[in-house]
Every structure is written in C-alpha cells, then in structure tokens.
Amino acid sequence: MTVEPTHLISVLTPDHPGIVHALVKTLDAQGAIAGEVSQTVVAGAFTIALVVAIPDGVDPAELAQELATAAGAGASATLLPMSAAPRACGGVASVAGAARAERYLLTAIAADDDENALSTITRAVSDRNGNFVDFASQRSEHGLRLVAELELANGDGLTDLQDALSEIAASVPGRTVRLQHERLFAATSEVAFRRLGR
Amino acid sequence: MIRTDAVFDTLRMLQEEKLDVRTATLGIDLHDCASRDAGTLAERIRTKIARVAGGFVTATRKLEREYGIPIVNRRIAVSPIAQVAAGHDTKALVAVARALDAAAADVGVDLVGGYGAHVQKASTRAAEALIEALPEALSTTSRVCGYVQVASSRTGINMDAVNRMAQAILDIAHADAANDGFAAAKLVVFANLPDDNPFMAGATHGTGEADATINIGVSGPGVVQRALERLVQQADAAASASGSAQHGATLSDIAEEIKLTSFRITRVGELMGRELAAALGVRFGIIDLSLAPTPAVGDSIGEILQAMGILRVGAPGSTAAVAMLNDAVKKGGAFASSSVGGLSGAFIPVMEDATLAAAAEAGWLTVDKLEAMTSVCSVGLDMLPVAGDLSPTTLAGLMADEMAIGMINGKTTATRIVPVPGKKAGEHVSYGGLFGASMIMHVRESDPNDRFAAFGGRIPAPLNALKN
Numbered sequence: 169m170t171v172e173p174t175h176l177i178s179v180l181t182p183d184h185p186g187i188v189h190a191l192v193k194t195l196d197a198q199g200a201i202a203g204e205v206s207q208t209v210v211a212g213a214f215t216i217a218l219v220v221a222i223p224d225g226v227d228p229a230e231l232a233q234e235l236a237t238a239a240g241a242g243a244s245a246t247l248l249p250m251s252a253a254p255r256a257c258g259g260v261a262s263v264a265g266a267a268r269a270e271r272y273l274l275t276a277i278a279a280d281d282d283e284n285a286l287s288t289i290t291r292a293v294s295d296r297n298g299n300f301v302d303f304a305s306q307r308s309e310h311g312l313r314l315v316a317e318l319e320l321a322n323g324d325g326l327t328d329l330q331d332a333l334s335e336i337a338a339s340v341p342g343r344t345v346r347l348q349h350e351r352l353f354a355a356t357s358e359v360a361f362r363r364l365g366r
Numbered sequence: 367m368i369r370t371d372a373v374f375d376t377l378r379m380l381q382e383e384k385l386d387v388r389t390a391t392l393g394i395d396l397h398d399c400a401s402r403d404a405g406t407l408a409e410r411i412r413t414k415i416a417r418v419a420g421g422f423v424t425a426t427r428k429l430e431r432e433y434g435i436p437i438v439n440r441r442i443a444v445s446p447i448a449q450v451a452a453g454h455d456t457k458a459l460v461a462v463a464r465a466l467d468a469a470a471a472d473v474g475v476d477l478v479g480g481y482g483a484h485v486q487k488a489s490t491r492a493a494e495a496l497i498e499a500l501p502e503a504l505s506t507t508s509r510v511c512g513y514v515q516v517a518s519s520r521t522g523i524n525m526d527a528v529n530r531m532a533q534a535i536l537d538i539a540h541a542d543a544a545n546d547g548f549a550a551a552k553l554v555v556f557a558n559l560p561d562d563n564p565f566m567a568g569a570t571h572g573t574g575e576a577d578a579t580i581n582i583g584v585s586g587p588g589v590v591q592r593a594l595e596r597l598v599q600q601a602d603a604a605a606s607a608s609g610s611a612q613h614g615a616t617l618s619d620i621a622e623e624i625k626l627t628s629f630r631i632t633r634v635g636e637l638m639g640r641e642l643a644a645a646l647g648v649r650f651g652i653i654d655l656s657l658a659p660t661p662a663v664g665d666s667i668g669e670i671l672q673a674m675g676i677l678r679v680g681a682p683g684s685t686a687a688v689a690m691l692n693d694a695v696k697k698g699g700a701f702a703s704s705s706v707g708g709l710s711g712a713f714i715p716v717m718e719d720a721t722l723a724a725a726a727e728a729g730w731l732t733v734d735k736l737e738a739m740t741s742v743c744s745v746g747l748d749m750l751p752v753a754g755d756l757s758p759t760t761l762a763g764l765m766a767d768e769m770a771i772g773m774i775n776g777k778t779t780a781t782r783i784v785p786v787p788g789k790k791a792g793e794h795v796s797y798g799g800l801f802g803a804s805m806i807m808h809v810r811e812s813d814p815n816d817r818f819a820a821f822g823g824r825i826p827a828p829l830n831a832l833k834n
Contacts, residue, residue, distance in 0.1 A: 273368070273373060275373060275374070275377055304370060313370070313374070315370045315373050315374075326431070326432065327431060330431065344381070346377065346434055347434075348432070348433050348434040348435075349432050349433050350368075351433075351637060351641075352376065352433045352434070352435065352634070352637060353368045353372065353373050353376055354368060355633040355634065355636065355637040356372070356375075356376045356379075356630040356633050356634060357368050357369065357372040357373075357375075357376065357630075358368075
C-alpha cells in the first residue's frame with residue numbers, strides 16, 4: 169500500500185457468505201485503506217487479518233467495533249497499532265538479525281492418536297530460532313497432516329533442525345517429518361519458473 | 367503458501383514413487399590438457415579434473431540435504447578423448463583411460479564418460495588408436511565409459527567403423543571374460559549423439575560446450591507408473607459409479623497424465639541443476655528427461671507399459687504404447703523447461719529393467735521387437751546381453767540396423783550390446799546393482815557368407831540430410 173499503514177485489525181466470526189465485502193465496505197465508508205490481507209476458515213470460523221491505514225479523525229477502536237458488527241452475529245475484532253505490530257507483516261524478514269532468510273516447507277504426517285506430534289515439532293523449530301510464516305495443520309480420522317512454511321536466518325541451522333526433526337519422526341511409528349527448501353515445491357507446482365530467481 | 371495437496375503430491379513422488387535425480391553430470395572440457403608427451407597429457411587430465419570437480423560431490427550432498435531429493439549418481443563427462451589425445455598411439459590412449467579412472471576416484475564420482483571418438487564419416491589416427499585401446503582401457507578400469515559415434519543423419523553410416531566396432535565389442539567382452547564381459551556394458555555405439563548427454567555409458571562433453579557445465583538426468587518411471595495407475599483406477603471407479611459400460615480413461619487422458627507428471631519431474635531436475643551449477647560456479651547446461659529404469663520394482667518402463675494396458679511387454683501394441691509414452695514425456699518436459707536436451711525419452715534397457723527382462727525371459731520381448739520399439743523411443747538396443755560367440759557379422763548387422771533407424775529418422779539411436787563369453791542364448795547373466803540381470807537374448811545369426819556389412823565403405827547420407 170502506498171499510504172503508511174497505521175493498524176492491524178483481526179476479525180473472527182462464524183463463516184457465512186458476504187463477510188469480506190461487508191468489511192471492505194465498512195473500511196471504505198470511513199476512508200480507511202486495506203493493504204495486506206490474509207484470510208482463512210478454520211473449523212467453520214472465518215478469520216481475517218487486515219493491515220489498514222486509518223485516516224486522522226477516525227477513531228480506530230470505533231472502526232474495529234464497526235467491523236465486528238459488519239461481520240455479523242458472534243463476531244469479534246482485535247485492534248493493534250502498527251507501532252506495536254511487527255513491521256514484517258509483508259516480507260517477514262523477521263528472523264532476528266538475518267540479512268537473508270531462507271524459506272523451507274515443513275511437512276508432517278502422524279497417526280491420529282499421536283497427540284504430542286505438533287508440540288514436539290513446533291518446539292524443535294522454536295528452539296532453533298525458526299520462524300513460522302505460514303502454518304496449516306489438520307487432524308482427522310486419517311491422522312495429522314501439517315504443512316508449514318518457516319524461515320531460517322541465512323539458512324543457518326538447517327542441518328541441525330533436519331536432524332532434530334528426523335529424530336522426532338523416528339521416535340514414534342507412523343510419523344513422517346521433512347524439512348525441504350520451499351523452491352522445490354514452487355518448481356513442481358507452478359507453471360512459471362521465475363520464482364527460483366536464477 | 368503453495369497448496370497443501372500440491373505439497374503432498376510432490377512428497378509422494380519423492381517418498382513413495384522413487385523420484386530422484388538419476389545423475390548429476392559435470393561436463394569438463396579437456397582440450398587444454400593436450401600435450402605431445404603422453405605422461406604430461408595424463409597428468410594434466412588428472413589435475414584438471416581434480417581442480418574443476420574437487421567440490422562436486424560435496425555440493426551434491428548439500429543439495430540433497432536441503433531439498434530432500436536423492437542424487438543417485440555423480441558423474442563426469444569429458445571432451446571426446448580422441449580429440450584431446452590427437453597424435454597419440456594406443457598405449458598412450460590406455461594411459462589416458464587410467465588417468466581418467468584415477469581422477470574419477472580422486473573426486474569421488476562413480477563413472478567418467480567421454481572416452482570416445484566420432485568416426486561417422488571416417489577415422490583419424492587418434493580415433494583408430496582409441497578404438498584399438500578400448501578392450502584394455504575398459505577391462506582394466508572400473509569407472510571409465512566409452513562411446514564411438516559411427517553414424518549420423520548428415521553423414522550416413524560408416525560401415526567400416528561398424529565392422530570395426532563389432533570386433534572391438536567382442537574383444538572387450540572377452541578381455542573381461544572373468545566378469546561375464548561386463549566391460550562391454552561400458553561402451554555405447556551411437557548415431558546422432560548429442561553433445562550434452564549426461565547419461566552413462568554415453569555421456570560426453572562435446573564441442574560447443576563451455577569449460578565446465580552441469581547437466582542433469584532425471585528419471586522417475588515409478589512416478590509415471592503410479593500416476594497412470596491412479597488415473598485409470600479413479601476413472602474406472604467413476605465410470606462404474608455412473609453405470610457406464612465404457613472404461614473411464616482414454617489414451618488421451620493417459621497422455622495428458624504423462625505430460626503433467628513429466629512436467630513436475632523435469633522441474634525437479636531443473637531446480638537441482640541450477641542450484642548445483644550456481645554452487646559450483648559453472649554453467650547450467652541441460653535437463654535430460656529420460657525415463658531410465660533400474661532393476662528395482664516400481665522403477666520400470668515395463669511397468670509403465672503395463673499400466674498403459676500392455677500386460678505382456680513386447681506383444682502387439684507395445685510399439686504404439688512406447689511411441690505415445692516417449693512423445694508425452696518430451697511434451698511435458700519441453701513445457702517445463704527451455705533447457706531440455708540430451709537424450710530425453712524413454713529408455714528400454716533389457717537388463718536394467720526387471721519387467722523387460724521378465725518379458726524377454728517369457729519370450730514376449732524379442733530383439734526384433736526391441737528394435738521396432740527403438741524406432742519410436744530413446745535410445746536403442748540398450749544393455750542387451752547376447753551369446754559370447756555371436757559372430758562379428760551378426761553383431762555388425764545388428765548395429766547397422768539400429769544406426770539406420772537413427773540416421774533415417776533424424777534421432778539418436780545407440781547400441782549397448784554385451785556379448786557374454788562362454789554363455790549361450792537362454793542362459794542368464796547378472797551384473798548386480800543398477801546394471802541388473804537378464805536372460806541372454808536369442809539373436810538370429812546372419813549367414814556367415816553375408817556380405818552386406820562386409821562390403822564396408824559408407825552408407826550414404828539420406829536424402830533428408832540435404833537441408834541447406
């Protein structure tokens with residue numbers, strides 16, 4: 169966005185058609201401009217996070233409340249000033265001190281009764297200063313399936329983290345945990361090769 | 367983020383369907399190693415390979431780790447040795463082979479290719495010396511692979527060279543009789559050899575290439591096979607659910623699935639090739655998308671043909687199936703990358719593919735049928751074990767037939783025929799590992815008085831060579 173963002177607003181509401189339009193219409197009415205937006209539905213709950221530029225003269229708290237109202241019954245909104253929010257919302261060059269962060273995809277499959285797989289895996293990443301930038305997991309009768317994108321500063325610690333994840337995978341039958349460079353999945357999934365940059 | 371189902375599709379290809387990078391081949395130009403002194407020549411070759419390829423294996427290991435993709439073979443291809451060693455005799459050519467062998471061991475690669483000559487029109491003295499050196503060079507080294515180009519669409523077929531190579535192959539096999547003639551499996555005779563082939567035994571770093579280049583050979587028969595099986599099962603189930611009496615999938619659907627799968631396989635190879643070239647500070651050359659089987663179950667061209675509905679590989683319909691497979695592989699690869707080169711197609715090496723070997727054993731896959739199939743796929747009569755007492759006339763005829771297919775159709779064809787000393791057709795031979803095992807194939811012997819090949823000279827270039 170060309171206008172400096174001022175706030176990060178998140179909205180949580182039971183999913184139904186028309187929510188995004190209702191939110192954007194509310195922002196427009198107040199002269200607020202949405203920049204980066206990320207939205208997903210988890211277990212029937214609609215969640216959205218919007219980076220917005222709220223003009224002077226508009227009360228951010230009131231705008232957040234209007235957004236919650238627009239989102240429908242049972243909705244709630246949370247407001248965070250950008251001065252308090254991480255400025256890395258867009259590029260996520262957020263691994264502390266990293267000149268360049270390499271992105272990797274962490275994938276895991278585990279049995280449905282493997283209850284601590286998620287906590288074990290995320291702890292291993294956290295302990296090695298890995299930074300999740302996108303995370304999606306689902307537990308069903310078929311078990312756990314996790315796909316997460318994470319950053320490692322300059323690719324540092326990759327081998328160490330891979331070793332730790334291999335141990336985690338080997339410790340419980342049925343677990344598979346892999347950490348591979350994101351470019352592999354881009355190459356095999358996207359028509360254009362340009363993301364690879366070489 | 368990339369779609370979750372696409373992520374798991376890629377993982378399935380890697381974990382369950384044996385997708386790998388079959389070979390990372392570092393091409394190295396050796397022309398600057400030339401010397402009038404044979405010892406200096408050999409030393410320069412060994413030194414240059416050590417300098418250029420010193421970090422090659424380490425770089426591939428790092429990439430394997432980062433991407434989680436196995437690189438099965440690390441190889442080196444060098445400039446055609448008959449050019450590098452111009453002016454030298456047979457003894458010096460053998461010394462060069464030993465220097466290459468030692469250099470490959472120094473840097474930790476399993477094979478080094480390029481010990482070859484181009485004699486499609488006529489031979490230089492160095493080419494003659496190299497061919498003369500082949501029996502000793504290939505039977506006394508473990509990593510050196512050789513090739514000789516005897517034909518091209520531009521020049522026709524050098525039948526003197528074909529006759530010469532028929533005898534050379536028999537000599538190589540008998541020089542390595544203790545190993546059932548295995549040394550002959552390290553030699554390929556070509557028509558229309560590309561300059562950037564990364565696959566052994568015919569890899570080379572031809573003229574027009576850079577000082578050093580990374581070429582990648584990707585494979586993945588298992589990925590294609592499983593994709594086709596899923597497609598057919600799902601389509602049949604859908605047809606059954608809808609009450610249709612027809613099969614759900616058509617050959618058009620199958621071709622599309624092969625293209626899509628080839629696209630993804632090629633992308634893996636291009637990614638790894640670019641990364642490896644960048645890591646080594648050399649040029650990235652080409653991706654050779656060839657469905658190259660191994661003896662392992664689930665890594666077979668024969669199993670792909672079975673998934674396409676040819677249950678007895680070699681039976682009528684096999685040639686059409688291979689043609690469709692080969693074409694769809696090329697189309698998928700060409701869409702995925704502008705760097706597709708090398709051989710790029712579907713290999714049908716009898717010994718290296720357990721299903722093909724079984725089909726040969728059962729009598730469905732004959733030499734004649736193989737030859738027909740090679741007219742529509744890459745590369746030729748590959749890893750074909752024959753009786754050790756096959757006559758040179760018959761062997762020359764087999765090679766001439768295969769070269770003619772390449773010459774007329776403007777495509778690469780090759781023979782890698784392995785006479786097995788002391789064994790007859792119907793007996794068995796096993797080389798283990800990737801080289802596999804098979805029954806020794808029945809070949810109809812030519813009449814001893816056949817004069818066609820023995821006339822020698824050159825089969826003239828075909829009319830379609832006159833393109834200028």
